[in-house]
Amino acid sequence: MSLTSPLADPEFYAGDPFALYARLRAEAPVARNDELGFWAVSRHADVITVSRDPETFCSGRGILTMEIGAHYDTPPTMMHTDPPDHTRYRNLVQPGFRPSFMRALEDGIRARTVALVDAIEPGVPVDVVSDLAVPLPLQVISDLLGVPEEEWPRFFRWSEAVIPGATDWPEEERMALSGEMVTYLLAAAADRRAKPRDDIISELGAAEVDGDRLTDAELGMFLVQLLVAGNETTRNMMSGGLLGFADTPGEWEALRSRHLAASTRALPIAIEEMLRWTTPVVAFMRTTTRPVELGGVSLGPDEPVLMLYASANRDESVFGPDAERFDAGRDPNPHVAFGFGPHFCIGAVLARLEGRILLEELLTRFGSIESGGPVVRTASPVIAGVKSAPLVFGVA
Numbered sequence: 001m002s003l004t005s006p007l008a009d010p011e012f013y014a015g016d017p018f019a020l021y022a023r024l025r026a027e028a029p030v031a032r033n034d035e036l037g038f039w040a041v042s043r044h045a046d047v048i049t050v051s052r053d054p055e056t057f058c059s060g061r062g063i064l065t066m067e068i069g070a071h072y073d074t075p076p077t078m079m080h081t082d083p084p085d086h087t088r089y090r091n092l093v094q095p096g097f098r099p100s101f102m103r104a105l106e107d108g109i110r111a112r113t114v115a116l117v118d119a120i121e122p123g124v125p126v127d128v129v130s131d132l133a134v135p136l137p138l139q140v141i142s143d144l145l146g147v148p149e150e151e152w153p154r155f156f157r158w159s160e161a162v163i164p165g166a167t168d169w170p171e172e173e174r175m176a177l178s179g180e181m182v183t184y185l186l187a188a189a190a191d192r193r194a195k196p197r198d199d200i201i202s203e204l205g206a207a208e209v210d211g212d213r214l215t216d217a218e219l220g221m222f223l224v225q226l227l228v229a230g231n232e233t234t235r236n237m238m239s240g241g242l243l244g245f246a247d248t249p250g251e252w253e254a255l256r257s258r259h260l261a262a263s264t265r266a267l268p269i270a271i272e273e274m275l276r277w278t279t280p281v282v283a284f285m286r287t288t289t290r291p292v293e294l295g296g297v298s299l300g301p302d303e304p305v306l307m308l309y310a311s312a313n314r315d316e317s318v319f320g321p322d323a324e325r326f327d328a329g330r331d332p333n334p335h336v337a338f339g340f341g342p343h344f345c346i347g348a349v350l351a352r353l354e355g356r357i358l359l360e361e362l363l364t365r366f367g368s369i370e371s372g373g374p375v376v377r378t379a380s381p382v383i384a385g386v387k388s389a390p391l392v393f394g395v396a
């Protein structure tokens with residue numbers, strides 16, 4: 001057993017991992033995990049160093065520890081590409097995420113949010129995971145992809161199936177569901193190329209940079225990534241963030257006062273803290289391409305390096321002595337919940353928009369948020385998941 005041994009155990013992530021992260025930052029900021037064979041990077045500054053240098057720390061050999069030793073002839077997702085391929089990919093998909101296109105989604109997102117928030121009964125425990133955080137991002141991503149509403153429960157199962165540790169479903173079932181998802185989205189991509197509509201699939205299908213376009217396979221795989229990346233993460237930003245309020249007396253009330261006093265920055269600042277606090281993506285990996293020194297440790301080539309975003313976001317040297325406190329007024333807040341550098345999350349604008357609308361609708365109706373029962377967390381080394389979180393909302 002070494003200090004990093006628990007990082008190899010999925011159950012560790014369903015408990016409270018933060019005490020170990022603090023020890024790693026203090027005692028062994030770049031530490032070897034022998035069980036799975038990677039280096040764990042726990043300090044904010046080192047996570048930034050790794051993220052911004054894809055020539056030394058590449059994504060092409062996997063971004064999850066389950067991929068250690070993998071070799072890909074063609075990258076399974078855009079996240080598995082490095083410059084110059086990544087730059088090409090990113091240039092082709094970026095237009096689909098431009099802020100004006102995302103802002104046009106606002107009315108639709110609000111209608112979805114209002115319908116869910118109106119159903120919350122004050123004074124009784126409500127599971128914010130099943131009643132808000134699961135349906136909302138799924139409905140938004142279904143709207144974004146232009147798929148019919150009745151499909152979204154299937155989307156939920158598909159995306160659960162591909163997140164390591166999200167479910168205890170048998171491997172064959174997970175593989176079958178993931179195959180179904182790929183087939184569905186490849187067909188949707190081919191359909192929109194033939195008959196474009198007003199949705200992001202058509203937009204991405206038509207996108208062209210210097211005469212270059214995404215191939216059908218690239219487009220299909222990107223849609224798979226959108227479906228998964230776009231909902232598992234946003235879901236946990238919402239449920240984890242609301243838990244932050246419920247567990248920290250006074251924060252909801254203080255945010256409400258700032259918001260009602262028409263502070264335009266109050267909500268954007270609070271959303272950044274929900275992101276920092278929750279850090280929905282626990283960690284992503286890179287592999288060294290050459291010898292390099294990191295945090296005082298000499299690494300050889302071909303070494304998997306795991307960036308613990310969840311630890312970096314509690315780094316006292318950046319967030320101060322109260323880094324372990326949920327503070328919805330924290331500003332500045334240079335968290336790395338969306339990653340950093342060339343792969344910085346392409347959906348950040350959308351996630352922040354969904355978060356803002358959710359907060360607006362909740363703050364208008366409810367004056368308090370309190371815990372309403374035990375919280376169940378996911379045993380996943382990738383997604384900081386909340387399976388159920390009963391909260392009680394008090395009338396304004």
Ligand code: HEM
Nearest residue numbers: 078079229230233234237280281338339343345346347351
């Ligand atoms: C709270 C919500 C979200 C969080 C915490 C999050 C987190 C992240 C992180 C950490 C990365 C960096 C990957 C890396 O460096 O290897 C990333 C990339 C990405 N995210 Fe998100 N994400 C969120 C929401 C979304 C949404 C809503 C979408 C799409 C609709 C999305 C799509 C993507 C894509 C496509 C990439 C890959 C970008 C690239 O490789 O250049 N994400 N995200």
